[in-house]
Amino acid sequence: MTNWERFLETFFKPEMLVKYWPDILKGVAVTLELAAAVIVTGFVMGLGLACLRAYGFRVINAFIIVFVDVFRALPPLVIILLVYFGLPNVGINLPSFAVLWLVLSFVLAAFAEEIFWAGITATPKGQWEAARSTGLTFSQTLVHVVLPQAIRIGVAPLTNRTIAITKNTALGTVIGVPEILNQATTAQSFTGNATPLMMGAIAYLVLFVPIVILGRWIETRFAWRRA
Amino acid sequence: MDIILNQFLNFEIMQKVWPLLLRGLGTTLWLCVIVIPLGLVGGLVAALATTSVRPWIRWPSIAIVDFFRAIPPLVLLVLLYSGLPFAGIRLTPIQAVALGFLLNTSSYYGEIYRAGIESVGRGQWEAARSTGLTWVQTFGFVVLPQAVRNVLPDLISNTIEVVKLTSIASVVSFPELLYSAEMARSLTFNSSPVVLAAFMYLAILWPLVRLVSRLERRIAS
Numbered sequence: 001m002t003n004w005e006r007f008l009e010t011f012f013k014p015e016m017l018v019k020y021w022p023d024i025l026k027g028v029a030v031t032l033e034l035a036a037a038v039i040v041t042g043f044v045m046g047l048g049l050a051c052l053r054a055y056g057f058r059v060i061n062a063f064i065i066v067f068v069d070v071f072r073a074l075p076p077l078v079i080i081l082l083v084y085f086g087l088p089n090v091g092i093n094l095p096s097f098a099v100l101w102l103v104l105s106f107v108l109a110a111f112a113e114e115i116f117w118a119g120i121t122a123t124p125k126g127q128w129e130a131a132r133s134t135g136l137t138f139s140q141t142l143v144h145v146v147l148p149q150a151i152r153i154g155v156a157p158l159t160n161r162t163i164a165i166t167k168n169t170a171l172g173t174v175i176g177v178p179e180i181l182n183q184a185t186t187a188q189s190f191t192g193n194a195t196p197l198m199m200g201a202i203a204y205l206v207l208f209v210p211i212v213i214l215g216r217w218i219e220t221r222f223a224w225r226r227a
Numbered sequence: 228m229d230i231i232l233n234q235f236l237n238f239e240i241m242q243k244v245w246p247l248l249l250r251g252l253g254t255t256l257w258l259c260v261i262v263i264p265l266g267l268v269g270g271l272v273a274a275l276a277t278t279s280v281r282p283w284i285r286w287p288s289i290a291i292v293d294f295f296r297a298i299p300p301l302v303l304l305v306l307l308y309s310g311l312p313f314a315g316i317r318l319t320p321i322q323a324v325a326l327g328f329l330l331n332t333s334s335y336y337g338e339i340y341r342a343g344i345e346s347v348g349r350g351q352w353e354a355a356r357s358t359g360l361t362w363v364q365t366f367g368f369v370v371l372p373q374a375v376r377n378v379l380p381d382l383i384s385n386t387i388e389v390v391k392l393t394s395i396a397s398v399v400s401f402p403e404l405l406y407s408a409e410m411a412r413s414l415t416f417n418s419s420p421v422v423l424a425a426f427m428y429l430a431i432l433w434p435l436v437r438l439v440s441r442l443e444r445r446i447a448s
Contacts, residue, residue: 007314010313010314011310011313011314069433069436069437070429072387072436073387073391073428073429073432073433073435073436074391074425074428074429074432075391075392075393075394075395075405075428076391077394077395077397077405078394078405078408078421078424078425078428079425081405081409081412081421082418082421082422082425085412085418085421086234086235086418086421086422089230089234089416089417089418090230090231090234090235091230114440118443118444121444163296164388167298167299167300168299169299170299170301170302171301171395173301174398180302181299181301181302181305185305185309188309193313194309194310194313194314197305197306197309197310198310200302201298201302201306204297204298204299204302205294205297205298208296208297208298208299209293209294209297211297212293212296212297213293216293
């Protein structure tokens, strides 16, 4: 056997490719479901919190700031393990998919809140005053005047953050969510062959390389030049 | 309520596992001391390569950077730790972690430096070169300091991410803070050690998170 054949046999064995691609595909489906759920929940929560913060209720804002800071400072894996292994002991049993979805959504919400809030505070005071003086209420001004601009400013930083957090779905393997990495490592331990692992890696590349390139494009398209 | 306190804030257990977690924290800190400079230097190389005027350097390096930005760090770590042995290369946990972090964080730092370098006007290069500075001197003394200043919040913010990322080393049994906390949790059947670890992460990272918020707001206004 030449070296090349041995390499193929170890990392791209045809029988393994045939046998395990349905499993990897199942993992891809789970990863996509999770990513979609996390992005929707995270954005809605983040935008909601940023709007709520604009009303300036002292006590609520203190809670929002603590929530945001904690979820920005803690490693997601720490929160995932804490929730997944801690809650059952106080009588709350959540499936691993739900734990991963909730934790990553909260993390994304925290970052999204900061980004939207930065956009809201970046809107010049004159715009608020002008809008209010035309008879718009505070809420109308926020929704129709300030938010459209705040969201536009937020697009570029939010894209990168969203990609990073979506990639964190791979952390689910630690608590047994059957996403791509989990399927790949399970198959690898059954077969004692590296092929499933390579298939998993390729699945991630197929999913994320276009998104990374899209992110690059969005960054130049929506760039607001700093300094 | 008692059950919750007992499960998450059991001070007796926290006291017992304190030395173990302190050792874990120490390991996390020295891991940071290794991987952050590696990433900062690797990132500089990546930034130079991706802004090179030579297309045969620029395009392959952009492809490599995008490759490592697309692959989740945990997947990369598992590939290095459990995949490479099939090719006869057996890495210890620390080697796998260091290599994985070098590849992953260099790509991110590289993109940040690149944005910074591009924010420094072409005229600066030309002016510096025309005074007789060499290319290396121009880059080191004129362009890089301004580039770093322009992207400082992003550099710090990425460094926070790197420190948080060290927690995935626990997956390959590297005895850092999260690994120690998980070990303590499985021995005590209680989540308080993980809560304690979370407080330790907060103690290191909360000040940095605040700092980044402040820097970002100052630049925005």
